[in-house]
Amino acid sequence: xxxxxxxxxxxxxxxxxxxxxxxxxxxxxxxxxxxxxxxxxxxxxxxxxxxxxxxxxxxxxxxxxxxxxxxxxxxxxxxxxxxxxxxxxxxxxxxxxxxxxxxxxxxxxx
Amino acid sequence: xxxxxxxxxxxxxxxxxxxxxxxxxxxxxxxxxxxxxxxxxxxxxxxxxxxxxxxxxxxxxxxxxxxxxxxxxxxxxxxxxxxxxxxxxxxxxxxxxxxxxxxxxxxxxxxxxxx
Numbered sequence: 001x002x003x004x005x006x007x008x009x010x011x012x013x014x015x016x017x018x019x020x021x022x023x024x025x026x027x028x029x030x031x032x033x034x035x036x037x038x039x040x041x042x043x044x045x046x047x048x049x050x051x052x053x054x055x056x057x058x059x060x061x062x063x064x065x066x067x068x069x070x071x072x073x074x075x076x077x078x079x080x081x082x083x084x085x086x087x088x089x090x091x092x093x094x095x096x097x098x099x100x101x102x103x104x105x106x107x108x109x110x
Numbered sequence: 111x112x113x114x115x116x117x118x119x120x121x122x123x124x125x126x127x128x129x130x131x132x133x134x135x136x137x138x139x140x141x142x143x144x145x146x147x148x149x150x151x152x153x154x155x156x157x158x159x160x161x162x163x164x165x166x167x168x169x170x171x172x173x174x175x176x177x178x179x180x181x182x183x184x185x186x187x188x189x190x191x192x193x194x195x196x197x198x199x200x201x202x203x204x205x206x207x208x209x210x211x212x213x214x215x216x217x218x219x220x221x222x223x224x225x
Contacts, residue, residue, distance in 0.1 A: 033214065042116075042203050042219035043154070087153065091214070095207070097144040098214055102153040 002026040004101035006088050011107045012078055020073045020104045022088030033098060034062050034073045035087040043087055046073065075106075083108045113137060114206050116217030123224055128192045131220045133204030139184035140206035144214075145177075148201045160187040160204075194224040 003025045012018040024032070031050040035043035047055055049064035049071060061074040075082055085105050089098040113136040123129045133143055141162045146154040158179050159167040166179035178190040187206075191198055203219040 035216075040201075040221075042216045045213055045215060048213055095142050097156050097159055098205075100154050 002090070002092075002099050004088055004090055004099060006086075006101040006104045008102065009105045009107070011109060012075075014078055014080060014108055014110050016078050017074065017076050018078060018106065020075075020086050020088075020106065022071045022073070022101055024069050024071070024088070024090050024101075026069075026090050026092060026099065028093035029066060029090065030093045031091045032062075032064055032071050033087075033089040033091065034060075034071075035089065037085045037087060037103070039084075046086075078108050080108050080110070082106065114140075114204065114215045114217040116204055116220050118220060119218060120221045121223070123194055123222070125195055125224055126193055128190055129194060129222060130188055130190045131202055131204075131222075133187045133189070133206070133217050135185045135206045138206075140187075141184060143181060143187040143204050143206045145179065145187075145189050146203045146205065148203060148219075154203065157189075162187075191222065194222070196224045199223045 006022045033048050034046040036046050037043040047062035049062050054063045059076045064071045085103040087103045088101040091098050115134045115136055117132045121129050143160040145157045147157055148154050156169050157172045160179045160181040162181045162184050168174045176192055181187040201219050204217045205214050207214050
């Protein structure tokens with residue numbers, strides 16, 4: 001079976017750093033995605049990891065450890081507009097759809 | 111970068127009628143597109159996988175005769191909700207794999223309200 005776990009909600013302060021964790025159990029792993037979704041809107045792509053290590057893209061970084069079935073999304077210098085849901089999704093081998101976690105609702109407060 | 115466009119963004123229809131949602135890949139060919147639905151404060155739920163030139167593959171519990179999927183070209187997939195009921199009111203989102211194969215992009219989503 002497949003299982004993806006991430007915290008349901010998190011709160012962080014403007015200007016701070018927050019780390020959103022994601023653990024997964026899946027077969028035929030072929031990449032892990034992070035998406036940002038604002039209320040009422042479609043998800044937007046943030047990052048893709050298929051090899052172990054850290055991928056940095058501006059204020060956002062994503063880390064993957066395949067042996068541990070673990071990833072995190074790191075958001076630096078938090079801004080109010082970063083308040084959104086963050087979805088962890090895993091792709092298996094072949095042209096298969098993404099399997100999504102339930103998402104983490106991040107609230108950025110002043 | 112690759113763009114996936116969905117239309118309409120919002121639609122209201124009467125119970126019993128049908129409504130069609132289009133998903134287009136604008137600058138790449140998508141042999142496979144995926145249709146999701148999302149209820150408020152819930153995650154995306156895969157409905158079906160749309161394959162160009164062949165029948166869609168539906169997830170368990172999704173009625174294929176109610177949610178008709180047509181992927182007639184490499185850039186267009188359509189989802190038709192037939193005989194819509196209020197419980198079909200939801201946010202419907204399509205996605206497609208980008209040309210480089212690594213990134214999966216989403217359409218803007220379509221809000222369906224059945225009254």
